[in-house]
Amino acid sequence: MKKYTYTEKKDTRSGFGAGLSELGKTNPNVVALCADLTGSLKMDAFAKDHPERFFQVGIAEANMIGIAAGLTIGGKIPFTGTFANFSTGRVYDQIRQSVAYSDKNVKICASHAGLTLGEDGATHQILEDLGLMKMLPGMVVINPCDYNQTKAATIAIADHHGPVYLRFGRPTVPNFTPADQKFEIGKAVMLNEGTDVSIFATGHLVWKAIEAGEQLAAQGISAEIINIHTIKPLDNSAVINSAKKTKCVVTAEEHQMNGGLGDSIAQLLARELPTPLEMVAVNDSFGESGTPAQLMTKYGLDAINIVEAAKKVIARKA
Amino acid sequence: MASTAELEKIVTQVRRDIIRMVHAVNSGHPGGSLGCTEYLVALYFDIMKHNPSKFTMDGVGEDLFFLSNGHISPVFYSVLARSGYFPVKELATFRKLNSRLQGHPTTHEHLEGVRMASGSLGQGLSNAIGAALAKKLNKDNSIVYSLHGDGELQEGQIWEAAMYASAKNVDNLIATVDMNGQQIDGSTDKVLNMGSLRAKFEAFGWHVLDLEKGNDMASVVNALNTAKTHTGKGKPVIILMKTEMGNGVDFMMGSHKWHGVAPNDEQLAQALNQNAETLGDY
Numbered sequence: 003m004k005k006y007t008y009t010e011k012k013d014t015r016s017g018f019g020a021g022l023s024e025l026g027k028t029n030p031n032v033v034a035l036c037a038d039l040t041g042s043l044k045m046d047a048f049a050k051d052h053p054e055r056f057f058q059v060g061i062a063e064a065n066m067i068g069i070a071a072g073l074t075i076g077g078k079i080p081f082t083g084t085f086a087n088f089s090t091g092r093v094y095d096q097i098r099q100s101v102a103y104s105d106k107n108v109k110i111c112a113s114h115a116g117l118t119l120g121e122d123g124a125t126h127q128i129l130e131d132l133g134l135m136k137m138l139p140g141m142v143v144i145n146p147c148d149y150n151q152t153k154a155a156t157i158a159i160a161d162h163h164g165p166v167y168l169r170f171g172r173p174t175v176p177n178f179t180p181a182d183q184k185f186e187i188g189k190a191v192m193l194n195e196g197t198d199v200s201i202f203a204t205g206h207l208v209w210k211a212i213e214a215g216e217q218l219a220a221q222g223i224s225a226e227i228i229n230i231h232t233i234k235p236l237d238n239s240a241v242i243n244s245a246k247k248t249k250c251v252v253t254a255e256e257h258q259m260n261g262g263l264g265d266s267i268a269q270l271l272a273r274e275l276p277t278p279l280e281m282v283a284v285n286d287s288f289g290e291s292g293t294p295a296q297l298m299t300k301y302g303l304d305a306i307n308i309v310e311a312a313k314k315v316i317a318r319k320a
Numbered sequence: 321m322a323s324t325a326e327l328e329k330i331v332t333q334v335r336r337d338i339i340r341m342v343h344a345v346n347s348g349h350p351g352g353s354l355g356c357t358e359y360l361v362a363l364y365f366d367i368m369k370h371n372p373s374k375f376t377m378d379g380v381g382e383d384l385f386f387l388s389n390g391h392i393s394p395v396f397y398s399v400l401a402r403s404g405y406f407p408v409k410e411l412a413t414f415r416k417l418n419s420r421l422q423g424h425p426t427t428h429e430h431l432e433g434v435r436m437a438s439g440s441l442g443q444g445l446s447n448a449i450g451a452a453l454a455k456k457l458n459k460d461n462s463i464v465y466s467l468h469g470d471g472e473l474q475e476g477q478i479w480e481a482a483m484y485a486s487a488k489n490v491d492n493l494i495a496t497v498d499m500n501g502q503q504i505d506g507s508t509d510k511v512l513n514m515g516s517l518r519a520k521f522e523a524f525g526w527h528v529l530d531l532e533k534g535n536d537m538a539s540v541v542n543a544l545n546t547a548k549t550h551t552g553k554g555k556p557v558i559i560l561m562k563t564e565m566g567n568g569v570d571f572m573m574g575s576h577k578w579h580g581v582a583p584n585d586e587q588l589a590q591a592l593n594q595n596a597e598t599l600g601d602y
């Protein structure tokens with residue numbers, strides 16, 4: 003198992019803030035909108051450096067999405083910022099009609115996704131956002147794993163013409179992606195080559211997949227670990243090639259089983275290469291209040307859950 | 321500048337187009353379309369600075385229009401075609417399979433003149449504000465126009481947008497409300513009485529203009545020109561435009577029943593009789 007180290011734990015939302023700041027300096031067409039969560043989204047630096055390009059819309063997310071769509075007419079590249087729940091479910095129809103169907107170059111940037119939002123509880127912990135967004139035709143859906151990758155993704159999506167959903171989170175997590183790693187939309191990142199089982203993880207579950215890989219290696223199991231930072235378009239060949247080699251698959255994500263990464267991979271494999279598959283995800287349930295760590299444990303999203311899923315799926319191989 | 325008589329000639333033809341389009345596919349929304357014909361003809365043939373023969377999405381240096389009440393697509397399509405955005409004969413494809421003239425307007429099929437999909441009500445004011453902000457950033461001192469149904473104002477997003485536009489001084493925007501007093505289930509007063517829209521928009525910080533005769537061409541042109549003089553003064557501008565649903569066809573006038581119903585063959589003949597062919601049917 004390849005050794006992964008990190009010097010610091012950082013939050014992915016700060017990666018977004020840093021990426022946005024850099025875009026502010028390099029791309030005069032980038033504008034940003036926020037619905038009263040500038041600090042939480044780490045958009046303060048952009049707002050301070052580019053007041054003329056920063057739009058504080060107040061607590062009015064539907065209006066924010068509509069304004070963002072309008073701003074693209076005239077060549078602006080709007081980045082909207084609010085919590086993942088209010089970035090998707092709250093404004094689904096606005097995104098559907100004014101952004102996706104109208105093919106507008108809007109970047110919907112969503113923080114505090116999933117259980118790791120923590121104590122605020124289920125009203126704020128959206129676990130359905132990837133599904134909602136990936137169902138929209140033409141929408142690109144990205145869930146990077148750490149600070150460096152989120153920063154790189156933020157910068158990369160400005161150069162992609164079309165609607166993008168960029169999902170990140172609140173807690174600090176190991177920052178291990180090399181700072182100079184180029185972000186390629188739709189291109190999976192091979193973290194460890196292995197032979198016994200393929201683990202496809204996204205977002206905060208990527209580091210947990212690395213920890214699981216180490217535990218599995220200690221037990222003599224060789225896990226292939228792949229970071230699927232882009233849920234849509236899915237890197238089909240990365241999934242199929244790995245599944246061909248290992249003949250069994252585990253998916254891991256901080257999202258409902260319905261509609262998430264596992265669901266996309268299961269759909270692909272069912273069509274192209276039927277393969278035993280286990281999903282580490284929230285199983286048709288809302289979250290609740292607690293610390294991020296407690297919640298990840300209670301809802302079965304820890305490294306140990308990936309290890310168990312791997313052993314189970316290996317046992318299912320024909 | 322077009323004369324009132326010239327504009328009225330176009331209005332009559334557009335009314336014919338609307339009736340024929342919805343009759344041909346036995347669907348679509350004639351009522352609101354007929355009531356807003358003078359407004360759209362005035363806008364596209366007299367008021368707006370625009371370039372129909374060279375449509376670009378960004379519309380740099382042009383005035384822009386957003387139809388928020390997308391169900392009145394027949395009048396929008398007819399006016400776009402008649403002003404030169406796309407061939408008039410394409411009106412015959414309205415609501416048919418593989419058409420660019422979808423039931424509700426969309427950019428998806430690349431129809432020249434359409435910059436935003438609409439149909440799900442309540443979104444167009446936000447879109448227009450966004451476009452107006454982009455114009456300001458680009459130092460483009462053109463005007464952004466939008467049209468809304470009165471029933472549509474029951475949507476919460478309209479009021480989010482209304483609050484924003486005045487708080488942030490979006491003063492290169494002229495919104496218009498089609499005050500026909502009707503919506504699907506009956507009169508707006510019965511369905512959900514909105515009280516004084518003038519008082520509401522004033523309270524939201526807008527410059528409010530009343531247009532009592534929204535089906536009288538000279539009055540419409542005059543109101544739009546007056547509205548223009550109020551742009552650039554720190555406040556968004558709104559015209560409360562009284563119209564008659566179904567105007568121009570006697571049996572359709574003033575009733576919500578013709579919001580979304582097409583005429584039968586006999587009714588078509590009757591309606592066309594009341595609107596002479598002035599520019600040639602498509």
Ligand SMILES: Cc1ncc(C[n+]2csc(CCOP(=O)(O)OP(=O)(O)O)c2C)c(N)n1
Pocket residue numbers: 351352353389391392439440441442468469470471472473498500502503504565579
């Ligand atoms: C969000 C949304 N809800 C409901 C509808 C269905 N609908 C279409 S038109 C309409 C009535 C609109 O009334 P108004 O804005 O006054 O337009 P008018 O009937 O006068 O043309 C309704 C309810 C819709 N298109 N969008």
Ligand SMILES: [Mg+2]
Pocket residue numbers: 469470471498499500501502503
């Ligand atoms: Mg009405």
